[in-house]
Amino acid sequence: MQKFIAIGDVHADFPRLWDALRAASCAGADGLPTPPVCAGLYQVVLIGDLVHPKNEREYARISGVPRFDPGNPDHLLLAASAQFDGLVRLRTYQQAAPHAVHILLGNHDDAALNTTFVLGTSGGMRHTEFDPEHGGVPLPGALRDWMCGFPRELRVGGVQFAHVGPLPAHTHYDDLFYADHSPKRWFRDTPEYVAMAGLEFGVYGHTQVPDGILLDEDHRFAMIDALQSREYLELMLDPQSETPVQSVRAVPF
Template identity: 75%
Template structure:
């Protein structure tokens, strides 16, 4: 029996992530994994999208620039610098317990590695801080190499952790992915996908949950992009059982 602690999309809100990790007893005051994490009794899963604040207000909070302009190279420099600083800290945290700290590749992480896709928001904000062609900076090579090691899913028996959904097509962030609106709607329109994939339970992010973590009564999955709502997911898993999920709950912090 092991405890899995899953945290939703970060989007450069690292202060909230560290607060959640502290609340879950996964990080100590020095930024290192706690003894249960080092021993593998606690398994930490970050569901992806480490980079790119979600809106202009969050960019301003990250950078200290009152009116963040994604087309101002000076603003982009500060946004990139601040994210690099926090990514370095997170990389060191994972390196201290790589057997117990798992980071899934989100589409925003992938877009930093593959700058042919310029991501943005419906309000017109673009995420250009790591795109040199749009005034941003290259992600440092050692951080890019680290991100390339992120898996697209983590499986524990019949339990899957993935960024978007159980569909293999949603694990590759290409033209088809960005043209397919089901990536944001599958959990409402086709929740049976989890059982159809032969899974006993699934944990996913990508779609922001305004009301907190979603745990449907009739379908075995959790939608956990709710870090901004100050919730993470706790699962007790026994991989030796036919139904490995012994307990699951949304944990406030």
């Protein structure tokens, strides 16, 4: 039996991420994994999208400016540098227990590594702080190498953790992915995809759902882009059992 702590999209809100990890007894005051994590009794899964704040207010917060100007290279440098610091601290945490801390590749992480696609906020501001062609600065080599190693999914028996959804197409962030609206709507329009994929349970992020974590018990999946709502998902899994998911709950912190 193992406890899995799954945390939704970070989007550069590293202080809230550390609050969640400490609340789940997965990180100590020193920012390192706790003994249960080091022993593998607790498994931490970050569902992806470490980078790119969700809105202009969050960009201003991490950059330390009253109003963030995405056309100002100095502001882009401040935003990038703040995220570099957060990523370095998280890399230290993950590398202290790589067998128990799993970080999945979200589409925003992929866009920071591959600047072919310029993503934006719901308010219309573009994420260009890591794109030199648009005034940003590239990811440092060590961080780039680390993030390039992020898997696109994690499977534990019949339980899948992935950034977007259960389909193979949901893990490839290409032209088709961005042209198709279904990655944002599949859990409402075709929730049977989880069963069709032969899964016992699925844990996904990418789409923020009102009122925090969405647990669909009938279709056996959870949508957990809810860090901003101060919730994480806790699962007790027994991969050797015919019913591997022993319990699942949304936990406020």
